[in-house]
Amino acid sequence: MQPDLSSYLFIGAVLFVCGVICMATKRNAIGVLMGVELVLNGANVNFVAFSKYTALGLDGQVFSLFVIVLAAAEAAVALAIVLNFYNNHLTVDVDRGNKLKG
Amino acid sequence: MSWFFTIFALAACLGAVAVVISQSVVRMAFWLVVSLGSVAGLFFLADADFIGAAQLLIYVGGTLVLLVFGIMLTASGPYMKIPASPAETVVAGLIGLMFLFMVFSTINDVDWNGSKDRIMAASGQTEKPAGFDDGSEGNTLRPLGFALLGVRPDVKDGAGYLLPFEIASVHLLVVLIGAAYLARAKRRQDVA
Amino acid sequence: MIYTLAANSLSKALEGQSVPLYGELTEGNALVVAAIIHAVLIFHVFALCPFFLIWLERKGSGRIQDRLGPTRVGGRFGWLQSLADGIKLIQKEDLCPPVADAMLFRSAPYIVCLASFAAFVVLPFSHNWVAVSADCGLFLLLAILSLEVFGIIMAGYSSGSKWSLFGGMREAAQMVSYEIPLAICALIPIVSAGSLNLGEIGDMQSGHLGNWFLFHDPFTFVAFFVFFVVLTAGCKRAPFDLAEAESELVGGFHTEYSGMRWSFFFMGEYASMFALCGVAAILFLGGWHTGIPGLDGFLQTARAKGAATGEFNTLGYLANVIGAGVFVSKAAFGVFVQIWLRWTLPRLRIDQVMITCLKYLVPISCFLFLGATVWPLLFMFGMGQTTIHPEPLGNRAAASWPAEADATESDWSASTIPDEQLPSDSAPLEVESPAGQHAVSANKNVELQVRNDSSERTALAASSEVRQ
Known part of the structure; x- marks a missing residue:
């Protein structure tokens, strides 16, 4: 099978859905973060595939570059928040962050 | 070419599935490395060499090391596991599979080549952007x-x-x- | 595929040959066979590096401590000591502690080995002697080497031992910090070279000693020493070997490992030491060039002529062998200096290691980077030229081996890549310069273009670009 646009899109879809399930089911805050990374990577695969196989050209690659950079920044901030959460609750279980619940 | 593609595609997808399935956070990080590294391989195959290298350097070498560092700083015991309830897992899995089915059928239904021609006709472009369509450029x-x-x-x-x-x-x-x-x-x- | 593969020339020779029991080789199969041959060649480099370097380490440490080191195995100097060690390690039992996370524990050494082996793929040994000549070669190499850390952290975490965990933690913290000055220092010669392709950077420094990036300007001179310190820390060598500090952490991340898996960590470590010292040699020390004025130009001309013919050329091949020898000895000398440092300096504390990086090395490398970018501008406004030398670097290098330039001129203009028109698109450079300096900036544009042309000539004379 020669790779074509839809095969790349399938991979992107699988990564995206895995990331969403990961975000929904993991109770570990860092596991949730990993889900976010998977979702962003699914989007990146699509960008690069469109840049190769359609008239999008170089713009797709520039977009995925920005996505990678912003994902790194997002991970740094989210990790800082997780560490703060851990300092306050002594756990990284996101279900325990229910102080504001009415 | 297609062999490489198959290997990387399988590794990326199976790695992502393994991230969802595994319970230990560090194993999740390991499978995430496998998945993201294979995605970098896919980028190389799609003529995006700089993006692939950036993916390796920033994601795998930077972000994931940071995540594992976070895991070590927040671990309250060896091989800490916080299991999700089975009901949640089943519901999330079902919704995920339905969503996956929807996306797959959409991708199958769209005529990508036809839409490309239409877009080019609408935007007045007569020729494809040089170098990024025929796979000869990297x-x-x-x-x-x-x-x-x-x-x-x-x-x-x-x-x-x-x-x-x-x-x-x-x-x-x-x-x-x-x-x-x-x-x-x-x-x-x-x-x- | 997209990159200039060394395997392409070999696969052309193999194509159409008939193989017993199989038949005639098609184009795709010939490429696979050629790629396997090259992979095996690189694997030998990867495997022989530790073999020699571990012997060197033992011998060097012995001499520094006023001992003899290995003397028995394989003759007077103990040449085969590493082989004996290897045989011993293979025979040992492969243990996995019951509390360890077995899957991660077993796979961690392979990650380390894989990462440092893959780094050799983009490392050139001589003119055109590189497995994959990618345009983002240096970036790719640093990216691949940064994967090695992950294996070490995995090993530390999955061992289920507190010593290993401490080692892994320290390694993670140290690596994340030291990657920053490493990348910035690697960028400093890149700013002068205008290319990330390691082969092009090496070719640019042909000619004489003054063409080495070490002597390019004062900032690159200082940057080399900063780079060397940072790469010593990056290979977790003493005095920065906190991840395996024997006196406090037993063995650090590899405390629980035994036998072959343990030795995989060391193969990876020595191979990545060699690879990083090779990068330092290419970036600063002239790569495969001897630095002797007459000899260098002759050798480089022979290499380029050999590459331009596209067939086997004895003189060019011999010149390449000499170049590879020069390159390997430069890299091995770098490793020797690391060994020397290891047995001379005491180990730092972890907080001192972090302070060294974040408070000193990062600001120093940022300052050097700024200086290296401002330096040519100062010269340009003061003297109307970009360096001390009247000619830019690419020109000087090309002037010493002009013979093949004309031969390939028509060749490369035929294969039009869109970015080759870029240097002539000089509008943004002129917009930014003040009106009074117009003449100077125009001069700079011309120079840039000339330089870019010559570097492209270098790249394209280097090899026939084959794409599939």
Whole structure:
């Protein structure tokens, strides 16, 4: 099978859905973060595939570059928040962050 | 070519599935490395050499090491596991599979080649952008560098990305300071 | 595929040959066979590096401590000591502690080995002697080497031992910090070279000693020493070997490992030491060039002529062998200096290691980077030229071996890549310069173009670009 646009899109879809399930089911805050990374990577695969196989050209690659950079920044901030959460609750279980619940 | 593609595609998808299935956070990180590394391989195959290298350097070498570092800092015991309830898992899995089915059927239904021709006809482009369609090009380093400096030699009257580039750099600086501020050690608040 | 593969020339020779029991080789199969041959060649480099370097380490440490080191195995100097060690390690039992996370524990050494082996793929040994000549070669190499850390952290975490965990933690913290000055210092010669392709950077420094990036300007001179310190820390060598500090952490991340898996960590470590010292040699020390004025130009001309013919050329091949020898000895000398440092300096504390990086090395490398970018501008406004030398670097290098330039001129203009028109698109450079300096900036544009042309000539004379 020669790779074509839809095969790349399938991979992107699988990564995206895995990331969403990961975000929904993991109770570990860092596991949730990993889900976010998977979702962003699914989007990146699509960008690069469109840049190769359609008239999008170089713009797709520039977009995925920005996505990678912003994902790194997002991970740094989210990790800082997780560490703060851990300092306050002594756990990284996101279900325990229910102080504001009415 | 297609062999490489198959291997990388399988590794990326199976790695992602393994991230969802595994319970230990460190194993999740390991499978995430497998998955993201294979995605970098897919980028190389899609003629995006710089993006692939950036993916390896920033994601696998940077972000994931940071995540594992976070895991070690927040572990309250060896091989800490926080299992999700089975009902949640089943519901999430079902919704995920339905969503996957929807996306797959959409991808199958769209006539990508036809839409490309229509877009090109609508935008008045007579020829495809040089070099990025036939798979003969791979050295994207210089075009990318020029695009980030605001020059687009590959597109007629194309706009560059100088402003987004600057915004991203300021954003990174803000994030650097913000993350250091958020994660700083608080000595006054002792939580029992 | 998209990059200039060394395997392409070999696969052309193999194509159409008939193989017993199989039949005639098609184009795709010939490429696979050629790629396997090259992979095996690189694997030998990867495997023989530790073999020699571990012997060197033992011998060197012995001499520094006023001992003899190995003397028995394989003759007077103990040449085969590493082989004996290897045989011993293979025979040992492969243990996995019951509390360890077995899957991660077993796979961690392979990650380390894989990462440092893959780094050799983009490392050139001589003119055109590189497995994959990618345009983002240096970036790719640093990216691949950064994967090695992950294996070490995995090993530390999954061992289920507190010593290993401490080692892994320290390694993670150290690596994340030291990657920053490493990348910035690597960028400093890149700014002068205008290319990330390691082969092009090496070719640019042909001619004489003054063409080495070490002597390019004062900032690159200082940057080399900063780079060397940072790469010593990056290979977790003493005095920065906190991840395996024997006196406090037993063995650090590899405390629980035994036998072959343990030795995989060391193969990876020595191979990545060699690879990083090779990068330092290419970036600063002239790569495969001897630095002797007459000899260098002759050798480089022979190499380029050999590459331009596209067939086997004895003189060019011999010149390449000499170049590879020069390159390997430069890299091995770098490793020797690391060994020397290891047995001379005491180990730092972890907080001192972090302070060294974040408070000193990062600001120093940022300052050097700024200086290296401002330096040519100062010269340009003061003297109307970009360096001390009247000619830019690419020109000087090309002037010493002009013979093949004309031969390939028509060749490369035929294969039009869109970015080759870029240097002539000089509008943005002129917009930014003040009106009074117009003449100077125009001069700079011309120079830039000339330089870019010559570097492209270098790259394209280097090899026939084959794409599939």
